Amino acid sequence: MSERHDAVEVIVAKRDGGELDDSQIDWVVDAYTRGVVADEQMSSLAMAILLNGMNRREISRWTAAMIASGERMDFSSLSRPTADKHSTGGVGDKITLPLAPLVAACGVAVPQLSGRGLGHTGGTLDKLESIPGWRASLTNDEMLHQLEDVGAVICAAGAGLAPADKKLYALRDVTGTVEAIPLIASSIMSKKIAEGTGSLVLDVKVGTGAFMKDLDRARELAETMVALGTDAGVRTVALLTDMSTPLGRTAGNALEVRESVEVLAGGGPEDVVALTVALAREMLRGAGREDVDPADRLTDGSAMDAWRRMIAAQGGDPDAELPVARHTEVVTAPSGGVVSRLDAMAVGLAAWRLGAGRAKQGEPVQAGAGVEIHARPGEHVDAGQPLLTLHTDEPERFERAKAALESGFDISETAPEPQPLLLGTVG
Numbered sequence: 499m500s501e502r503h504d505a506v507e508v509i510v511a512k513r514d515g516g517e518l519d520d521s522q523i524d525w526v527v528d529a530y531t532r533g534v535v536a537d538e539q540m541s542s543l544a545m546a547i548l549l550n551g552m553n554r555r556e557i558s559r560w561t562a563a564m565i566a567s568g569e570r571m572d573f574s575s576l577s578r579p580t581a582d583k584h585s586t587g588g589v590g591d592k593i594t595l596p597l598a599p600l601v602a603a604c605g606v607a608v609p610q611l612s613g614r615g616l617g618h619t620g621g622t623l624d625k626l627e628s629i630p631g632w633r634a635s636l637t638n639d640e641m642l643h644q645l646e647d648v649g650a651v652i653c654a655a656g657a658g659l660a661p662a663d664k665k666l667y668a669l670r671d672v673t674g675t676v677e678a679i680p681l682i683a684s685s686i687m688s689k690k691i692a693e694g695t696g697s698l699v700l701d702v703k704v705g706t707g708a709f710m711k712d713l714d715r716a717r718e719l720a721e722t723m724v725a726l727g728t729d730a731g732v733r734t735v736a737l738l739t740d741m742s743t744p745l746g747r748t749a750g751n752a753l754e755v756r757e758s759v760e761v762l763a764g765g766g767p768e769d770v771v772a773l774t775v776a777l778a779r780e781m782l783r784g785a786g787r788e789d790v791d792p793a794d795r796l797t798d799g800s801a802m803d804a805w806r807r808m809i810a811a812q813g814g815d816p817d818a819e820l821p822v823a824r825h826t827e828v829v830t831a832p833s834g835g836v837v838s839r840l841d842a843m844a845v846g847l848a849a850w851r852l853g854a855g856r857a858k859q860g861e862p863v864q865a866g867a868g869v870e871i872h873a874r875p876g877e878h879v880d881a882g883q884p885l886l887t888l889h890t891d892e893p894e895r896f897e898r899a900k901a902a903l904e905s906g907f908d909i910s911e912t913a914p915e916p917q918p919l920l921l922g923t924v925g
């Protein structure tokens with residue numbers, strides 16, 4: 499088959515600051531998926547996009563080409579509306595776990611296709627896999643059936659969904675091109691649009707523990723994604739939320755499941771509850787069910803019922819004991835005072851080094867590893883009092899985890915100004 503374009507022509511056009519036309523974009527994404535455009539050519543194009551950007555038409559077309567590389571799911575046969583949430587990733591961000599069953603308990607179906615963690619941020623599937631028996635892979639038919647029956651599914655995206663993104667994301671990861679806003683936005687939105695949700699809420703994280711370290715870039719990413727969703731007919735809104743401090747009091751797989759269950763039981767840390775309820779409200783609004791108050795469903799037990807059914811439907815035992823790490827070590831406060839800073843990146847890195855995350859795709863993770871936080875910013879500690887507990891199966895990991903935390907917190911005489919969790923809304 500003769501090709502419509504060649505890779506060097508497309509790379510040079512973007513390298514020289516030009517706009518790619520629709521035909522060039524359709525071709526290069528398709529040809530890369532087919533293996534006609536080589537990895538080194540696509541990495542050169544990704545770098546040209548990172549350096550020179552793309553306009554709204556180019557990003558929209560690039561996203562459409564990534565969707566067209568695979569299958570599109572269709573939930574229109576369901577008896578209830580659908581809503582999904584995507585977080586750009588943070589430390590201790592276990593919100594999907596209580597959120598999906600909570601929204602299902604409010605009468606809206608949640609088809610949540612999730613990923614595994616890479617680097618310092620945890621992956622939702624890794625967290626759920628710490629529950630004995632739970633399985634991440636479902637067929638499309640099983641997913642549809644569970645959505646109708648239980649109302650919530652959290653599972654792995656099948657190989658058929660946006661295969662161009664799977665290939666490109668792995669390439670970006672090893673070529674220093676992850677941070678390009680057009681590539682992040684099209685990567686996330688191609689999967690969410692192909693997944694077939696009717697409405698979408700984006701949680702765009704800002705701060706040391708996030709991809710986006712400053713508010714302006716986070717807002718630009720949020721605006722780009724909201725425009726892509728809206729153009730594709732998906733009602734999309736984004737919340738900009740703080741990720742300079744970890745969410746809640748745990749970072750690590752089974753530790754985060756335990757905390758999520760506390761939230762579903764009507765307790766749990768205040769910030770986790772507040773963000774879960776704020777995102778649930780936006781999802782319900784997107785699905786036309788703003789008449790339901792999600793806060794009530796956390797306290798009346800119906801969100802917990804939906805959680806138990808969701809876990810059991812995927813082979814998990816909601817009553818099973820969760821795995822616990824074989825070793826723990828306590829980090830104590832070096833002086834008395836008020837915790838004025840607890841850095842999300844430092845805690846994420848420590849949890850990762852303890853074995854909660856992986857360095858390479860495909861590596862196993864430890865279910866019990868992670869960091870437990872005893873004092874969050876604004877809380878008082880005495881000298882020598884426990885600040886953090888580190889958990890791992892391999893005690894030789896403690897030293898490097900402690901090194902990550904060395905400059906990761908401050909204790910001051912006076913309390914810090916309370917930092918808002920919600921920093922803005924787009925859409």
Ligand code: URA
Pocket residue numbers: 586667676681682683685686
């Ligand atoms: N998550 C994605 O799915 N893609 C990106 O590019 C970044 C985060």
